[in-house]
Amino acid sequence: MTDLVTTVVITRDRVDQLLQTLPRHEGRVIVVDNASSDGTAAAALARCPGVRVIVLPRNVAGAARNIGVEAATTPFVAFSDDDSWWDPGSLARAAEIMADHPSLAVLAARVVVEPGGREDPFNEVLATSPLAGSPDVPGRPILGFMACAAMVRREPFLEAGGFHPLLGVGGEEQVLAWDLAARGWDLRYEPSLLVHHEPRPSGTRGDRRTKALRRSAVIAGLLRRPWPDVGRTVLHGLGASGPDRAGVGAAVVRLGPALAGRRVLPRAVREQIRVLGD
Incomplete structure (x- = not known):
């Protein structure tokens, strides 16, 4: 089933890490x-x-994935970052699930953090989602996902506009998930699928991510x-914290473009967001 999938990997100035993960990918790959x-290409x-x-x-952050999806010719696209990779067999299994369930637009995998194979805390968030969904579609209904551990159906992804360019990296999945749900597509978390994530240690990474998530x-x-x-x-x-406040400030800088693209979600999706507690 890997012939139905292209893995899109985005990267910037992390050639050493990319060279470690790149050979782990199965099937077609677009970087x-x-x-x-740093000579990445x-x-x-x-x-x-x-x-x-x-x-x-130029650096377009998370929206670089959109360019990879546009270049792909397969019906499904899996995402990885330069520090993540799909476990052997999970890519084919995800493609099989997507092929068997045409209402699925996003299939999110379980993530383990390397080295050590620790469960990413976000797995529990997805696994305990209180959203209701059709029992005919496998997995837990969700309204968000981790980009480096998800497979999408190419056509609805592009029709929804992909990852919004204003969101950068960190929380960039949210608007896409909402827009796909607003168009009637299913999004699911399937814990039998596995992705490995090996982020580079950094003393300030937590603060930077908190800021990015609040901004997004x-x-x-x-x-x-x-x-x-x-x-x-x-x-x-x-x-909240200093990084949270900094994230609000970073969002204000993008106020004009955000208002220009404002389109309020339909009531059904707004209710799903409230069920999730924002």
């Missing part, structure tokens, strides 16, 4: 290089000559949620 300055091709590498003239939450609200919900998100960020 989208976010304007790296040449090194990737030298290590894995069968990989296609697309070099971007505010921008996503501006793009899709009613004003009272946006206000609560902003106030919660301002009353």
Whole structure:
């Protein structure tokens, strides 16, 4: 079933890490290089000559995945970052599930953090989702996912606009998940599928991610949620940690473009968000 899937890997200035994970991917692979300055493209091709590498003239962050999906010719696309890879057999199994259930637009896998194979805490969030869904579709109904551990159906992904360019990296999945649900597509978490994630240790990574997630939450609200919900998100960020407050500030910088793209979600999706407790 891997002939039905292309794995899209985004990277920027992490050639050493990419060269470690790239040979682990099965089937077709497209690497989208976010304007790296460390020789990523040449090194990737030298290590894995069968990989296609697309070099971007500038860093577009998470939206680089959209370019990879556009370039793919398979009906399904799996995402990986330069520090993640799908467990052997999981890619084919995910493609089989997607092929057997045409209403599925997103299938999220369970993530273990390497080294050591620790369960990522987000697995529990997805596994305990209280959302209701058709019993004919496998997995737990969800309204969010981790980009580096998900497979999408190419056509609805592109029709929904892919990852919104204002969201960067960190929380970039949210608007896409909402927009797919608004179009009537199913999103599911399937714990039998496995992705390995080996993030590079960094003393400031937690703060940077907190800031990015708060920034994306505010921008996503501006793009899709009613004003009272946006206000609560902003106030919660301002009353939280320093990185949270910094995230609100980073979102304000993008206020104009966010308002220009504002389109409030239909009531059914807004109710799902409330069931999840935001």
